[in-house]
Amino acid sequence: MARETTLVLIKPDGMRRGLAGEIILRFERRGLELRGARLLKIPKQMAREHYAEHKGKPFFGSLVDFITSSPVLALAVSGESAISVVRTMMGATHPLDSAPGTIRGDYALELSENIVHGSDSKASARRELALFFPDGLV
Ligand code: IDP
Ligand code: MG
Numbered sequence: 001m002a003r004e005t006t007l008v009l010i011k012p013d014g015m016r017r018g019l020a021g022e023i024i025l026r027f028e029r030r031g032l033e034l035r036g037a038r039l040l041k042i043p044k045q046m047a048r049e050h051y052a053e054h055k056g057k058p059f060f061g062s063l064v065d066f067i068t069s070s071p072v073l074a075l076a077v078s079g080e081s082a083i084s085v086v087r088t089m090m091g092a093t094h095p096l097d098s099a100p101g102t103i104r105g106d107y108a109l110e111l112s113e114n115i116v117h118g119s120d121s122k123a124s125a126r127r128e129l130a131l132f133f134p135d136g137l138v
């Protein structure tokens with residue numbers, strides 16, 4: 001048990017559909033705390049860096065194109081076991097496998113447009129938070 005901070009991105013599809021408020025509400029109601037928020041259109045090079053683990057996979061190019069297609073909301077979300085709690089709240093990567101009650105299970109159907117990103121480990125969270133919040137958190 002430990003307090004953690006994780007990076008959440010409300011992806012371009014989530015922003016275009018006006019779901020940012022609902023998603024933030026879910027995290028806040030769960031007891032998680034916002035320690036950073038940044039609305040930005042991700043530059044291509046930054047997207048390649050963010051998704052570096054997927055470099056070389058067939059969907060890498062379309063993933064980078066999609067995440068850079070319009071603004072995202074980057075959030076630093078803190079709380080007890082925040083990394084795994086947020087992943088559980090997001091649901092499975094493919095929305096068709098995501099349970100009802102999860103963000104993807106309630107709002108998405110397509111793998112490539114699955115609304116949210118959340119760091120998948122302590123190492124990823126550290127790396128991704130540094131990329132999106134280079135000046136640190138409040
Ligand atoms: P995650 O977002 O649940 O951590 P990852 O495996 O890290 O899932 O993949 C990053 C994102 O890339 C996914 O959220 C999804 O939108 C997209 N993606 C993953 N696998 C595929 C695929 O096989 N084809 C197309 N897009 C994919
Ligand atoms: Mg991932």
